[in-house]
Amino acid sequence: MDCCSPSRRQALLWAGLAAAPLAFADAAPAGAAAPADLLVTDLDVVTVTDTSVTLTWYTGSRTAVDRYGAPAPVATDTEVLLGDPGNPATMKTVFHDTSATAYHYAEVSGLEPGRTYAFTARSAGQTAQQSTLQFPGSAGSLDAPGVFTTLTPPPGRHLFTLALSNDLHVGEQTSGIITGGWPPSFQQDPGLPPYPEVMLDAMLSDLRAADRGADVLLVAGDLTSEAEPRDVSRVRQLLDGWGRLGSDYFVARGNHDRPHTGADYAGCTPVAGAADHHDCWGDVFPYRRQTLTSHQVGGLRLVGLDTTTLDAAGGTLEAGQLADLRHLLRDDPDRPTLLFGHHPVTYESAVTTAAGPSFDLDAPSARALEALYRQTPGVFFHHSGHTHRNKRTTMEGSDAVEFLEVAATKEYPGGYTLLKVHSGGYQVTFHKTRSDLARRWSQRTRAEYFGVWPHYTLGTIADRNHTVVRDLSGLTAL
Incomplete structure (x- = not known):
């Protein structure tokens, strides 16, 4: 899953988690009529905005399998019905794509804000089954079988849209390994482009589309698999094809981007005080390790944090960077401010991270960061990655700042988050690449x-899709 071998406890935790949900997966209703051999499953209610919903699911064979033992794909049509909850007579087809695919993606627009809809997704007339358990956290959950509620838009006019992403892992060739060859992992099919580039290209293409309209992209770490020179250059090339570093897109270093040791890295700049480590990522993205970056977009202050260590998967903030952040925030405490860095911060995040609390930002750094935020009224949002999940948390005893972990771009659920900034608040929505x-x-x-x-x-619907009311009237449209 990430650099640096986990402890035996962490590995056993993953094995235990894996055993628990399997009995709940793909439970078809008794007596359901369906074409022989067709499996319609893995339904996700991915995105809920104020005017739209996006559903995805899969159609496969009950008897044939692929090389990984999963149901082999079966291409069929894609259909969505909507209606009023508790009133089956109102259910009507609102989306029907007759072109055949096994990988179904249905986005239905034109919905009413703040309204609850009943839905059915189906292929070849068979209803798709939801097979994902979603565990609510402190942010609560709006999940319920067969229904969703559209968001209420933030007050005021729309000013600009930020895209939040992380964990691109360019250069990675095998996905899903914790340690050694365990557990069973996944690779791209021969002849196809490397999967990290497939997923990054899909995201960048999405962000320029009229129905996404991202003005700025933030990448909160792990741009590369292991910061090898060719991979750092490649990810910079791909991002530069989308926009300009420091104005259109902004980056922070992740633990995979940290300085490395060994012959493959010897041609890069040595790290002061640790000359056996060479910083290939820093040679291409001109930011020194454990230093922050600060920019403004429409009056919004964007602060990138480098939370990496030299050799561990977990994160820290060294004294110099904390001091710089303290001075930066103290000089203009009321300015609306969004921070982003690779490692999650909050206590709730630490105790719910599958790899254990040591995988996140260390406790002294996390508490120091939260103390700064409590003293800075303008700070309202902190974006992180690293856990590869969608999860929304807050500081103990205060919801003044939203801490949002965004799922990885490079693998399931494979996407990004849009943060639509309005003068009276913001809306968060997670989108799979399509x-x-x-x-x-x-x-x-x-x-x-x-x-x-x-x-x-995947996280709950409330984790990845929500609206927050906040006075952001001092910001300007782009």
Whole structure:
């Protein structure tokens, strides 16, 4: 899953989690009529906005399997019905794509804000079955079988849209390994582009589309698999094809991007005080380790944090960077501020991270960061990655700042979050990437970690889709 071998306890935790949900998966209703051999499953209510919903699911064979033992794909049609909850007579087809695919993606727009809808997704007339358990946290959950409620838009006019992403892992060739060759992992099919580039290209293409309209992209770490020079150059090339570093897109270093040792890295700049470590990532993205970056977009202050250590998967904030952040925030405490860094911060995040609390930002750094935020009224949002999941948390005893972990771009659920900033608040929505190859790879990696991956990473609807009312009237439109 990430650099640096986990403890035996962490590995056993994953194995235990994997065993728990399997009995709940793909439970078809008794007596359901369906074409022989067709499996319609893995239904996710991915995105709920104020005017739209996006559903995804998979159609496969009950008897034939692929090389990983998963149901072989069966291409069928894609249909969605909507109506009023508790009133089956109102259910009507609102989306029907007759082109055949096994990787179904249905986005229905034109919905009413703040309204609850009943829904059915189906292929070849067979209803798709939801097979993902979603565990609510402190943010609560709006999940219920067969229904969803559209969001209420934030007050005021729309100013600009930020895209939040992380965990691109360019250069990675095998997905889903914790340690050694365990557990069973997944690779791209021969002849196809590397899957990290497939998923990154799909995201970048999405963000420029009229129905997404991202103005700025933030990448909160793990741009590369292991910061090898060719991979750092490649991810910079791909991102530069989308926009300019420091104005269109902004990055923070992740633990996979940290300075490395060994012959493959010897041509890069040595790290002061640790000359056996060479910083290939820092040679391409011109930011020194454990230093922050600060920019403004429409008056919004964007602060990137480098939370990496030299050799561990977990994170820290060294004294110099904390001091710089303290001075930066103290000089303009009321300015609306969004921070992003790779490692999650809050206590709730630490105790619910499958790899254990040591995988997140260390406790002294986390508490120091929260103390700064409590003293800075303008701070309202902190974006992180690293856990590869969608999860929304807050500081102990205060909801003044939203801490949002965003799922990985490079594997299931395979996407990004849009943060639509209005003068009276903001709206958060998570989106899967939708190219054919991206949907195919996302479905394959759904089976990571013995099938537990969706139950941990997708998050509740409320985690990944919500509206927050806040006075942001001092910001300007782009």
